[in-house]
Amino acid sequence: MRKHAYLIMAHSNFQQLKFLLSLLDDKRNDIFLLIDKKVEVSDKLLGALKSACDKSNLIFVERTKVNWGGYSLIKAELLLLKAAVKTDHSYSYYHLISGSDLPLFSQDYIHEFFEQNPNKIFLSLVDxxxxxxxxxxxxxxxxxxxxxxxxxxxxxxxxxxxxxxxxxxxxxxxxxxxxxxxxxxxxxxxxxxx
Known part of the structure; x- marks a missing residue:
């Protein structure tokens, strides 16, 4: 089974983040979560986020302060990628998303799509x-x-x-x-x- 790694940067709206985690929760996914260090996060919140995942591995990545448009955004992305690459898994795809995103399709649909498009990279450019x-x-x-x-x-x-x-x-x-x-x-x- 080829696994996917979801790399998530989050800074607010933790109810939606919990919902996102529940939608990504699938044995074929590992989820790497970096929460902006500027935000106070309680153990209770971390527990609630962890409880959203029964089937996926949810890995909390080292927190750093992230500022939109600054190098710290790239640093956060690199922390997520390094955490994912350090695991024992060889992921077929890495999905970089924010904690405010939600998938439009089921995990079955998403995995089937990527199985039908192996070794392709999907980036969207505006016109x-x-x-x-x-x-x-x-x-x-x-x-x-x-x-x-x-x-x-x-x-x-x-x-x-x-x-x-x-x-x-x-x-x-x-x-x-x-x-x-x-x-x-x-x-x-x-x-x-x-």
Whole structure:
């Protein structure tokens, strides 16, 4: 039996997370869960999450503080992947999802689909119109030195100041022609979900 590894990052809405775990609960799945360290989590909550899984192995991964748009998001993904790779299983697929996601199909359907599509990788990219409307190339063309700080302070007065500082640093990079895409000869940038 080829197993799947579900890698989940969660930070809120733990009732939905518990429901998600129950939907993924299947002997063919191992579930790796990283809960943002910025969130207080009680033993009672961890027990409730664990109780959602009868058939799957639920592995709690080392917690870290995660800020949207910052390197800490990548660090969290790597912690999940390392935890999954360290196991004795060779997973046929790794599914990276958030604690707010829910599967649209049953586990039987999902496993059958992947059995019929072996060794394929499934990533979704948005079309160029959406990518261009969201200025994705501009968002990665220049270094953003305050991503971690902005993620912590977004919506506050400090966040507004950090955002203005960031925009100022981007302007300086434009003036100095410090373009990351040109530097690394990247011709096109895709845009997808996590």
């Amino acid at each position: 160029n119109e959406i990518k261009n409307n969201n200025n994705i190339a501009e968002r990665v063309r220049y270094k953003h030195y305050f991503n971690e700080l902005y993620g912590k302070t977004r919506g506050s007065f400090t966040g507004k100041v950090v955002n203005k500082l960031d925009r100022g640093f981007v302007r300086v990079q434009k003036l100095l022609n410090k373009d990351v895409l040109k530097k690394f000869k990247i011709k096109d940038v895709g845009y997808a979900s996590e």
